[in-house]
Amino acid sequence: MGRKRGWRSAPAVAFCAIVLALSGATPALADGAPVGGDIQVAQTLGDRELTVIIRRVDPIPGPVRVDIVTHTGSAPGVLKLRLTAGSSFSEASVTLGVTPGFFGATLRADQPGPWELAIDDGQQVARIPFVLAARVVSPWERATYGGFVAAGLLLLVALLVAVRSRRNWVALIPAAGVVAAVAVAVTAALLSANTPAPPAPGSQLDPTLDNVTDAYSNLQLSTVDFSRPPVNLTVSAPGARSGQPADVRLTLTDGSTGRPVDDLLVHDNALIHLVVVSPSGRLWHLHPIRAGAGDYRVRLTPPESGTYTLSAELSRRGGGVQLVRSNLVVAKGTSDVPAPTPAGLGERDVDGKPVDVTMTTADAGSPSTITAQFPTADLQPWLGMLGHMLVVGPVREPGTDQFATAPIWTHVHAMAPATPGMPDRPDESVAAYGPDVPFTYTFPLPGRYRVWLQAERGYSVLTIPAIVDIPAVGGTP
Numbered sequence: 001m002g003r004k005r006g007w008r009s010a011p012a013v014a015f016c017a018i019v020l021a022l023s024g025a026t027p028a029l030a031d032g033a034p035v036g037g038d039i040q041v042a043q044t045l046g047d048r049e050l051t052v053i054i055r056r057v058d059p060i061p062g063p064v065r066v067d068i069v070t071h072t073g074s075a076p077g078v079l080k081l082r083l084t085a086g087s088s089f090s091e092a093s094v095t096l097g098v099t100p101g102f103f104g105a106t107l108r109a110d111q112p113g114p115w116e117l118a119i120d121d122g123q124q125v126a127r128i129p130f131v132l133a134a135r136v137v138s139p140w141e142r143a144t145y146g147g148f149v150a151a152g153l154l155l156l157v158a159l160l161v162a163v164r165s166r167r168n169w170v171a172l173i174p175a176a177g178v179v180a181a182v183a184v185a186v187t188a189a190l191l192s193a194n195t196p197a198p199p200a201p202g203s204q205l206d207p208t209l210d211n212v213t214d215a216y217s218n219l220q221l222s223t224v225d226f227s228r229p230p231v232n233l234t235v236s237a238p239g240a241r242s243g244q245p246a247d248v249r250l251t252l253t254d255g256s257t258g259r260p261v262d263d264l265l266v267h268d269n270a271l272i273h274l275v276v277v278s279p280s281g282r283l284w285h286l287h288p289i290r291a292g293a294g295d296y297r298v299r300l301t302p303p304e305s306g307t308y309t310l311s312a313e314l315s316r317r318g319g320g321v322q323l324v325r326s327n328l329v330v331a332k333g334t335s336d337v338p339a340p341t342p343a344g345l346g347e348r349d350v351d352g353k354p355v356d357v358t359m360t361t362a363d364a365g366s367p368s369t370i371t372a373q374f375p376t377a378d379l380q381p382w383l384g385m386l387g388h389m390l391v392v393g394p395v396r397e398p399g400t401d402q403f404a405t406a407p408i409w410t411h412v413h414a415m416a417p418a419t420p421g422m423p424d425r426p427d428e429s430v431a432a433y434g435p436d437v438p439f440t441y442t443f444p445l446p447g448r449y450r451v452w453l454q455a456e457r458g459y460s461v462l463t464i465p466a467i468v469d470i471p472a473v474g475g476t477p
Contacts, residue, residue: 037133040427042270042287042383043126044298045119048074048096049287049461051269052119053427057132060112064132067104068094068119069428072460080120083107100459102429114207119289124297126289128271131207136214141192147185154178206263206317228263228319229255233312235326241333242305248328250274250288250296250312260294267315269383269425272296273411275313275390276328277403279306280338283390283452283463304339305332309404313411323411327404342450342465350462357453357466363473364446371438372453372464379434382456384425387414387437389454394447394470408449412441428456446472 039054051069066081076098083090092105109115112134119126158174232253240246250272252261264271276284282303288296302308308328315321347356356373370389379386389412395402414437416426437455453464 038427039130039266040269040384040425041128041266043119043128043289044286045126045289046121046124046299048121050074050119051428052117052126052128054117054128054130057109060132060134061108061110064090064107064109065104066092066094066107066117067102067427068096069102070096070100070459071456072100072458074100077121081105081107082118082120083109083115084118085109085111085113085115124289125291127292128290129207130266144185144189144192147181147183151178151181151185154181228316230319230322231255231261231314231316231324232258233324233326235310235328237300237328237330240302240328240330242302242330243333243335245299245301246330248288248298248300250298252294252296252314260292261316262293263317263319264290265315265317267313267321268385268413271314273313273383274298275311275409275411276300277309277311277392277450278302278304278339279308279401279403280304281342281403281450281465282339283465285388285390285452285454285461285463302330304336305330307401307404311409323409325409339465342467344467344469348464350464351457351460355462355464357464359468361468361470362442364443364470365473367440367442368470369438369440370451370453370466370468371436372455374435374437374455374457377434378431378457379437380428380431380456380459381416381426381433382428382454382461384416385413386416386433387439387453387455388412389414389439389441390452391441391443391449392451393443393449394445395450397448403450408444410441412439414439428459431457443468443470446470 038056041052041054043050043052049071051071053067053069055065055067057064064083068079074096076096079094079096081092081094088110090107090109092107094103094105096103109132112132114129114131117128117130119128154174154177158178161174232255234251234253235248236251237246237248240248252264253259254261267273270287271290272288274284274286274288276286284300286298286300288298291297306329308330309325310328311323311325313321313323345357345359347354349355353375355375358371358373360369362368372387382388391408391410391412392403392406393408395406416433434455437453439453443449447470449468449470451466451468453466455462
């Protein structure tokens with residue numbers, strides 16, 4: 001009787017330990033870079049304003065769906081797509097129709113890591129870098145599952161030895177191994193909850209194949225400051241004349257080394273948000289294409305001569321959001337038509353429909369809310385937002401340098417409501433927002449400001465210029 005109790009007790013205790021561990025400890029999931037996620041990137045390619053959507057990719061190897069969204073004014077035609085990573089590549093074509101909307105193609109990726117999507121319209125090539133994430137298993141997760149697997153195997157060995165061996169104590173050896181394996185698994189499961197995530201390739205670390213597939217090799221870098229210096233922006237457009245298309249080149253260099261900057265992140269659905277304001281107050285909200293390292297291009301047809309002011313909003317890897325400004329002088333050409341002076345608050349006609357601009361005016365230094373009231377709730381998100389408001393001021397009028405010398409340049413958003421069950425921001429296929437688009441902003445200085453409100457309806461980006469006057473505290477502007 002004593003022998004039976006001996007060989008039964010050791011594996012029984014081990015079995016109970018495993019059951020308790022499995023019921024009380026849940027192994028942590030991978031802490032590495034998340035797999036999948038739509039990437040939306042606005043691109044001003046030639047005369048087309050496009051939104052490029054690289055759809056969620058999971059697993060790899062697998063298909064990569066690319067949707068191209070066109071807007072009102074985009075010409076039909078064929079775009080050639082090429083997806084490359086080292087020697088691997090995939091090609092496809094997208095035929096854009098006359099009616100704006102979604103047009104897509106499917107390519108294929110055979111490995112995780114950094115990739116580049118090239119979009120060729122026959123005259124220019126936009127190059128969009130992005131990262132296809134890998135499924136990364138943390139060392140603690142490996143230890144957790146490995147411990148439980150080892151415990152299971154050792155339990156079988158303990159049972160087999162206990163049945164066949166004539167010495168009771170021999171069965172205690174694998175039983176002790178069961179307990180040790182369970183202890184390792186439980187400890188690893190507990191430690192995984194407190195282990196910091198590794199630096200994310202593409203947002204903190206420069207993306208390489210090793211960084212993406214073996215993220216935990218850089219775990220010791222999790223406390224490192226990844227910040228980088230600001231960029232220098234230079235703008236050139238040789239021979240730019242009013243009334244004629246001009247190819248504008250933006251050159252970005254590192255403020256410390258002077259080398260080309262090639263670590264921009266997709267920020268609010270674009271690599272660069274470029275705001276261009278003409279001498280009389282016309283506004284363009286453009287998204288230059290990446291032609292190469294630190295080399296961005298955009299096409300613009302300036303309707304008037306004079307000094308144009310450019311403001312570029314961008315985000316560097318580890319460096320945060322930056323706003324840099326520059327000027328561009330346009331010589332007199334075939335036209336020289338100034339923009340009409342915009343209205344103040346009130347109702348006006350935009351794209352054939354009435355839009356009312358209202359404002360809860362506060363003194364300088366206190367929040368004000370400007371609202372664009374559309375007639376119907378059929379607005380689409382643009383650049384991931386319900387609306388955009390560009391603010392410049394205080395301005396002096398008249399004057400050819402009124403915008404170049406304005407101290408305040410800013411970009412304000414009206415957020416789109418979150419959609420339950422949808423982790424990604426809604427794309428432009430959703431036309432169910434509005435009719436009110438509110439913007440809350442604190443004007444820091446009293447005076448006259450130019451504002452431009454933007455929203456999208458029917459794949460048309462609507463721009464509403466307005467003038468607002470902000471009084472000083474207890475007084476007038």
